[in-house]
Amino acid sequence: MGMGSINTWRVMPAVWALICAPLAYAGTINAHVTTPDGTPVTAAVITATPVGQGPVAVKSSAKSLMVQEHKQFVPFVLPVQLGTTVEFPNRDPFRHQVYSFAPAKTFELKLYGKSEVSTVTFDKEGVVPLGCNIHDNMLAYIYVVGTPHFSTTNEKGESTIGQLPAGNYVVKVWHPNQKAGQGDAGTLAVTATDTATVSVQLDLKRTRTQTKPGAVDETYN
Numbered sequence: 604m605g606m607g608s609i610n611t612w613r614v615m616p617a618v619w620a621l622i623c624a625p626l627a628y629a630g631t632i633n634a635h636v637t638t639p640d641g642t643p644v645t646a647a648v649i650t651a652t653p654v655g656q657g658p659v660a661v662k663s664s665a666k667s668l669m670v671q672e673h674k675q676f677v678p679f680v681l682p683v684q685l686g687t688t689v690e691f692p693n694r695d696p697f698r699h700q701v702y703s704f705a706p707a708k709t710f711e712l713k714l715y716g717k718s719e720v721s722t723v724t725f726d727k728e729g730v731v732p733l734g735c736n737i738h739d740n741m742l743a744y745i746y747v748v749g750t751p752h753f754s755t756t757n758e759k760g761e762s763t764i765g766q767l768p769a770g771n772y773v774v775k776v777w778h779p780n781q782k783a784g785q786g787d788a789g790t791l792a793v794t795a796t797d798t799a800t801v802s803v804q805l806d807l808k809r810t811r812t813q814t815k816p817g818a819v820d821e822t823y824n
């Protein structure tokens with residue numbers, strides 16, 4: 604045996620560790636959400652909950668962002684895990700006053716101006732529609748979920764949840780405009796080595812969306 608064989612022998616265990624380590628612990632779900640006529644649904648939230656598991660809150664003080672910019676909330680739909688604190692930074696040169704009447708979280712932030720940040724901690728599962736007392740057209744949703752496994756669909760209606768321990772998961776889809784009785788995507792078996800795929804159809808109501816960013820016609824006061 605020459606030197607080449609000895610080197611290969613030494614390197615192989617390290618290579619195998621690199622290849623095998625991620626696969627041993629992590630499964631993936633790929634979801635594709637469309638309307639019945641095949642139009643991709645953007646901003647739908649996919650959740651995966653281990654079968655039989657109750658709501659799980661975040662372990663540490665997780666933070667998330669709901670920005671106000673150009674008289675809009677960004678993002679339109681923000682999924683967060685139970686117990687997450689959401690910051691509401693104002694990036695407009697005028698003031699906003701954010702509120703919700705949702706049973707999952709009723710709150711009203713003080714009127715606040717540019718570069719000011721208010722926070723709210725979401726401690727109940729459910730849908731929290733947001734509005735602004737100053738700008739009637741501002742609308743967004745915080746969706747509080749009891750699982751760490753969730754993601755939001757992109758403009759193609761696609762979404763990936765990774766890093767899943769192998770097991771059986773209840774998969775659900777939620778979008779603020781979906782009609783009642785929809786969103787159950789069934790139970791999926793996730794293995795450590797394969798990608799599970801699920802296609803879901805959501806029938807959407809016609810409802811108002813946020814206005815497009817317009818001319819900034821307000822001054823900071």
Ligand SMILES: [Cu+2]
Nearest residue numbers: 699735737738
């Ligand atoms: Cu506002």
